[in-house]
Amino acid sequence: MFGHFVSVYASFSHSFAIDALNILATKRSEIVLDPYAGAGTTLGAANELGLPSIGLDLSPFSVALAKLRFSTAPHQNSFDKVLSSRNPNPSLNAFSSETASLFNDSDLALIASLIPKEGMDQQRNWLRSIFSTSESQLDDSAYVLLCAIIAANKSAKVTTGSNPVWIRKLLAGEPSRDTKLEILTNTFAEMLRSLNIRHGAPLPQARLADARSMPIETDSVDIAIFSPPYLNRLDYFVSNYPANMVLCDLSGIDAETTRKEMIGTTKIVSKDVSPYPIGEYCKSLLNEIWNHSSKASKSYYYWNYVDYIRSTYEVSAELRRVMKANGRGAIVIQDSFYKELRVLTHQIVLESLVAHGFRCNVTRRETVKGHMGRMSPRQTKYATEKTLYEYVLEFSYS
Ligand SMILES: C[S@@+](CC[C@H](N)C(=O)[O-])C[C@H]1O[C@@H](n2cnc3c(N)ncnc32)[C@H](O)[C@@H]1O
Incomplete structure (x- = not known):
């Protein structure tokens, strides 16, 4: 455009x-x-x-x-x-x-x-x-x-x-x-x-x-x-x-x-854990990253993911505040990988919305055709075995 x-x-x-x-x-x-x-x-x-x-x-x-x-x-x-x-x-x-x-x-x-x-x-x-x-x-x-x-x-x-x-x-x-x-x-x-x-x-x-x-x-x-x-x-x-x-x-x-x-x-902003009680998927994801054998999992990547989860919960709290009692919406999000581990990013968003009183469910899942890993010449080899999915979530507060 x-x-x-x-x-x-x-x-x-x-x-x-x-x-x-x-x-x-x-x-x-x-x-x-x-x-x-x-x-x-x-x-x-x-x-x-x-x-x-x-x-x-x-x-x-x-x-x-x-x-x-x-x-x-x-x-x-x-x-x-x-x-x-x-x-x-x-x-x-x-x-x-x-x-x-x-x-x-x-x-x-x-x-x-x-x-x-x-x-x-x-x-x-x-x-x-x-x-x-x-x-x-x-x-x-x-x-x-x-x-x-x-x-x-x-x-x-x-x-x-x-x-x-x-x-x-x-x-x-x-x-x-x-x-x-x-x-x-x-x-x-x-x-x-x-x-x-x-x-x-x-x-x-x-x-x-x-x-x-x-x-x-x-x-x-x-x-x-x-x-x-x-x-x-x-x-x-x-x-x-x-x-x-x-x-x-x-x-x-x-x-x-x-x-x-x-x-x-x-960029990791801080090493604070989430102020919100995070959901079961978020907990197990953080656990897997913490225990992952690859270099920098504990010192860097774990905190990178903590940061993402905390931010996602903060945004959901804001959504809860600004949305009317019959507020509703749709979200598009792709999953990703940490090394060989599939990361269900949509599940993080879903848990953060549920934690703030929204109802939320997946309405569609599609294979991503041109994801970043495929387009990047350096990552082509690494990415071919990995299929990425895009999810559509619907949510409402009532
Ligand atoms: C996946 S893109 C959304 C693209 C959008 N749907 C469009 O039509 O172009 C995510 C966007 O979030 C923005 N972003 C990242 N962190 C943010 C934050 N804390 N607050 C607001 N926007 C942020 C980025 O600058 C980026 O434009």
């Missing part, structure tokens, strides 16, 4: 979200939530069906993209006007040395020149407020700036990494792409214009927030449709690293902290 500008793993299709909403929604006023909104598949479907929706994500990139998708694009003339009336003497001070190492100076200068005047004095608060507002429409200058930042993914000095959805910095001597950020920005905006939003229907609200502490009123959500991060150590920050770094710099968000807060990555 976004060409090569972005690397997003949507995890379910637009038609899945439409079907799920058609089954779950009973009134057009019902509020839909996706606490892991990514590029906004659920939000797009809710908009198409005329339902109000809220999407949260911890990746600044995802939120910027979702905001662009669901904001009316400025007319070409206004777009060009913002591009041509930009600050002639932009300062590169806002960018960290890490960010600077990812771009040519001219590209960073283009981005800096688009920061609107009101943003110059209070630059960080300005972008932060865009991330945290529930207002959907972006003003023209914010729209053009966010387009340039996302397009910058394609002009950055990076290439495909070992994991198919990650990227890495170019090595010395490796050729870089010769692309003009201004042209890329326009092309990306053109692509966004071709996406249909349903005007007249409530526009989705996309916000930068942690699913473990949702900025959402208690008892306000009717339906939740989402796909949590799987336990495959995917780092969603890295998959769109250049744009994420620029967005972090300009909004004063600490990139490392954000990466640590993301669920399901390689």
Whole structure:
């Protein structure tokens, strides 16, 4: 949908979200939530069906993209006007040395020149407020700036990494792409214009927030449709690293902290056990990992899984808080492997929901065709014997 500008793993299709909403929604006023909104598949479907929706994500990139998708694009003339009336003497001070190492100076200068005047004095608060507002429409200058930042993914000095959805910095001597950020920005905006939003229907609200502490009123959500991060150590920050770094710099968000807060990555946040009484499957999984003979099982992996389980329970507690008494939803999730051990990720989610008073059951299981292990050249050999399954869970509170 976004060409090569972005690397997003949507995890379910637009038609899945439409079907799920058609089954779950009973009134057009019902509020839909996706606490892991990514590029906004659920939000797009809710908009198409005329339902109000809220999407949260911890990746600044995802939120910027979702905001662009669901904001009316400025007319070409206004777009060009913002591009041509930009600050002639932009300062590169806002960018960290890490960010600077990812771009040519001219590209960073283009981005800096688009920061609107009101943003110059209070630059960080300005972008932060865009991330945290529930207002959907972006003003023209914010729209053009966010387009340039996302397009910058394609002009950055990076290439495909070992994991198919990650990227890495170019090595010395490796050729870089010769692309003009201004042209890329326009092309990306053109692509966004071709996406249909349903005007007249409530526009989705996309916000930068942690699913473990949702900025959402208690008892306000009717339906939740989402796909949590799987336990495959995917780092969603890295998959769109250049744009994420620029967005972090300009909004004063600490990139490392954000990466640590993301669920399901390689970073262990703390070695605390879950504050919740965890279910039987979670207990036995942790037990198997603790007793596994492979290196680092006790010192690292066990804690990585503890962290995932705790986070999953925290999100379910938040769902319980924000959802109405007749709240219901659907979840898509794939299982994974720890060495030779199959990890039933859906069972972790199911137990966490049941622990918080939801009813939850598996409604579908399908074989995953193009899973990460298969796509990764390094893991092909390792992954061929392993079939992964994708599960659809349905849950309700009543
Ligand atoms: C499997 S993807 C969901 C993709 C989404 N369905 C779509 O249409 O693009 C999981 C998402 O969870 C986000 N995420 C990871 N940890 C999070 C957290 N603690 N709070 C909110 N979002 C988080 C990631 O940035 C990623 O976008």
